[in-house]
Amino acid sequence: MSQVLLDVRDLVVEFPTRKGLVQAVSGVSFELRRGETLALVGESGCGKSTTARAVMQLPRPTSGHISLEGDDLVAAGKRDLRRLRRRFQMIFQNPIASLNPRKRISEIIEKPLKIAGLLDAEKRRQAVEELLETVGLDPAVAMDKRPHEFSGGQCQRISIARALILEPDLLICDEPVSALDVSIQAQILNLLEDMKQRYDLTMLFISHDLAVVRNVADRVAVMYLGRFCEVGTSERLFDNPAHPYTRALLSAIPVPDPTVTPKPIEMIQGDLPSPISPPSGCRFRTRCPVASDRCAAEVPQMRDLPDGRAVACHHPLIGG
Amino acid sequence: MAAPLLELTNVSTHFHSPAGRVRAVDGVSVSLEAGQTLGLVGESGSGKSVLARTIMGLLPSYAEIPEGSAITFDGHNLLTMDRKARRAISGPGIGMIFQDPMTSLNPVMKIGQQVYEGMRHHFGTSKAAGRERAIELLTEVGIPQPDVRVDQFPHQLSGGMRQRVAIAIALACEPKLLIADEPTTALDVTVQSGILDLLQREQRDRGMTLILITHDLGVVAGRCDQVAVMYAGGIVETGSTRSLFARTRMRYTQALLDSIPRLDRPPHERLKSIGGRPPNLITPPPGCRFAPRCAFADAKCEAGIPPMQADEADSTHRFACWHPRDPEQATEEVA
Numbered sequence: 106m107s108q109v110l111l112d113v114r115d116l117v118v119e120f121p122t123r124k125g126l127v128q129a130v131s132g133v134s135f136e137l138r139r140g141e142t143l144a145l146v147g148e149s150g151c152g153k154s155t156t157a158r159a160v161m162q163l164p165r166p167t168s169g170h171i172s173l174e175g176d177d178l179v180a181a182g183k184r185d186l187r188r189l190r191r192r193f194q195m196i197f198q199n200p201i202a203s204l205n206p207r208k209r210i211s212e213i214i215e216k217p218l219k220i221a222g223l224l225d226a227e228k229r230r231q232a233v234e235e236l237l238e239t240v241g242l243d244p245a246v247a248m249d250k251r252p253h254e255f256s257g258g259q260c261q262r263i264s265i266a267r268a269l270i271l272e273p274d275l276l277i278c279d280e281p282v283s284a285l286d287v288s289i290q291a292q293i294l295n296l297l298e299d300m301k302q303r304y305d306l307t308m309l310f311i312s313h314d315l316a317v318v319r320n321v322a323d324r325v326a327v328m329y330l331g332r333f334c335e336v337g338t339s340e341r342l343f344d345n346p347a348h349p350y351t352r353a354l355l356s357a358i359p360v361p362d363p364t365v366t367p368k369p370i371e372m373i374q375g376d377l378p379s380p381i382s383p384p385s386g387c388r389f390r391t392r393c394p395v396a397s398d399r400c401a402a403e404v405p406q407m408r409d410l411p412d413g414r415a416v417a418c419h420h421p422l423i424g425g
Numbered sequence: 426m427a428a429p430l431l432e433l434t435n436v437s438t439h440f441h442s443p444a445g446r447v448r449a450v451d452g453v454s455v456s457l458e459a460g461q462t463l464g465l466v467g468e469s470g471s472g473k474s475v476l477a478r479t480i481m482g483l484l485p486s487y488a489e490i491p492e493g494s495a496i497t498f499d500g501h502n503l504l505t506m507d508r509k510a511r512r513a514i515s516g517p518g519i520g521m522i523f524q525d526p527m528t529s530l531n532p533v534m535k536i537g538q539q540v541y542e543g544m545r546h547h548f549g550t551s552k553a554a555g556r557e558r559a560i561e562l563l564t565e566v567g568i569p570q571p572d573v574r575v576d577q578f579p580h581q582l583s584g585g586m587r588q589r590v591a592i593a594i595a596l597a598c599e600p601k602l603l604i605a606d607e608p609t610t611a612l613d614v615t616v617q618s619g620i621l622d623l624l625q626r627e628q629r630d631r632g633m634t635l636i637l638i639t640h641d642l643g644v645v646a647g648r649c650d651q652v653a654v655m656y657a658g659g660i661v662e663t664g665s666t667r668s669l670f671a672r673t674r675m676r677y678t679q680a681l682l683d684s685i686p687r688l689d690r691p692p693h694e695r696l697k698s699i700g701g702r703p704p705n706l707i708t709p710p711p712g713c714r715f716a717p718r719c720a721f722a723d724a725k726c727e728a729g730i731p732p733m734q735a736d737e738a739d740s741t742h743r744f745a746c747w748h749p750r751d752p753e754q755a756t757e758e759v760a
């Protein structure tokens with residue numbers, strides 16, 4: 106098995122608000138091996154983006170350990186962090202909003218190299234041209250234009266180029282295709298797969314779309330209200346969910362086949378509880394169809410199942 | 426056969442822009458019988474929302490509906506009526522739900538008032554009776570504690586609950602036709618199915634006609650009788666949901682279906698993406714508008730607009746393509 110690139114332990118992210126402390130991420134641990142794609146899935150407000158941003162140190166987490174091949178990111182000072190950041194880069198959901206509208210494409214993609222103090226102007230330009238070509242844009246046309254002259258899909262290609270120019274080890278993708286049309290979404294997913302091969306990337310992929318996750322991920326972590334429910338290989342988790350929440354999410358996806366009648370979703374309808382005062386015990390219990398008294402009393406710990414996945418549930422759907 | 430409730434004949438909607446005339450909707454004909462559900466599918470910019478707004482009469486001042494377009498609703502030609510007469514027909518007769526329930530609701534008006542506003546306007550319902558009816562409607566659309574919620578403001582509700590309120594508003598005047606424009610796109614997938622179930626139930630219980638606009642072929646597949654696929658301002662394929670999925674003829678429809686990541690496919694499988702992007706609608710390509718992105722296009726496709734033709738097995742299944750897919754053949758390689 107390849108070595109661990111990113112190790113996240115007991116990650117906690119809290120935001121103070123006037124109404125109280127928002128517990129966005131409450132003790133999440135995972136590791137990411139070199140060359141692997143781990144997807145974080147869950148509904149809005151589950152803490153998946155916050156987890157990704159905490160890895161980026163944007164902002165720094167409340168507590169927990171995050172290390173990139175032994176380098177502690179949480180403890181790193183500003184200067185060390187800047188040096189380390191070359192190794193982990195991020196792309197965002199809204200490709201147009203994540204590019205500076207006043208800068209030319211060449212300046213946008215070149216910027217990370219400039220900040221890192223790498224290469225001279227001529228070499229930088231060359232690197233930008235090569236990378237534009239790689240992500241499927243014509244450098245002769247694109248270099249001197251500004252973001253508003255491009256479509257959403259093209260802007261996402263530009264964001265990918267900007268993230269890859271430093272040849273990072275880890276690429277964090279936060280809902281990279283959610284704002285795109287299906288036909289464009291497929292282009293970007295294929296491009297990310299190509300880039301992963303070409304640059305030997307390890308990816309942390311955030312998405313609410315399980316079908317997209319099925320396509321890109323080796324392993325999947327399902328999140329609910331700041332905690333992991335289930336982590337496992339994408340085949341196991343999709344074909345045979347162990348956590349009732351995973352099953353609920355899967356049952357909610359509309360299938361593009363008219364011979365399949367939509368089934369009622371296997372979850373109690375209602376709003377997501379407030380992350381300021383989450384339910385005691387298992388946080389999913391208020392919407393879980395199999396919850397018992399034990400679920401209210403005791404926080405289910407992550408435990409390994411014989412098939413290699415981990416689940417945090419007192420009443421998993423498969424033996425363990 | 427009964428006369429259709431809604432019939433669009435050669436409907437176009439053009440926008441005047443500094444760069445020229447944008448043909449957002451171009452020659453759409455479609456008819457819908459009472460009680461049917463039509464799924465209107467397309468990507469951003471395909472014209473599906475503009476078409477909905479054209480039916481509703483919600484176009485901005487720089488829009489123009491060219492001569493020769495006709496929209497017949499319940500026996501009235503909406504485009505030849507004056508504003509007041511049209512409002513009297515389509516105001517209570519057609520309801521609409523929008524994508525973002527945060528911006529479609531009035532943030533400074535109580536929920537109950539928003540629900541009965543239309544009833545007061547069209548039927549002169551009293552405030553007290555309106556409030557009673559609002560509570561009934563909120564109960565019907567699944568809002569807990571409707572007698573409390575009725576006096577609350579939209580920001581006090583979650584996204585899914587706000588969309589339920591928007592549905593209650595749209596249903597208040599007992600419309601014959603409901604147009605739902607991407608009603609679940611801004612919502613989580615677990616909330617989505619609840620909203621779609623609600624729309625489907627209301628449609629059945631009230632015998633209402635429903636147009637469900639979406640970019641998600643999955644949403645359409647399980648819940649619509651008919652589907653119309655739009656591309657670059659026109660309908661390129663339409664038919665019964667079953668036939669359209671089982672015997673897809675138009676190349677764009679097939680490409681769109683192929684590009685969706687699916688749960689029943691293995692991880693890391695290369696997706697069949699559609700190259701390029703939709704055409705500029707100020708100067709659309711002279712022939713088939715999908716031709717520049719189509720793997721099967723030839724000189725004929727680039728030269729002339731393909732007419733709508735009927736599928737051999739089902740005459741209500743119609744499509745516009747010079748080189749349609751052979752529905753008997755399971756998979757085809759690009760020539």
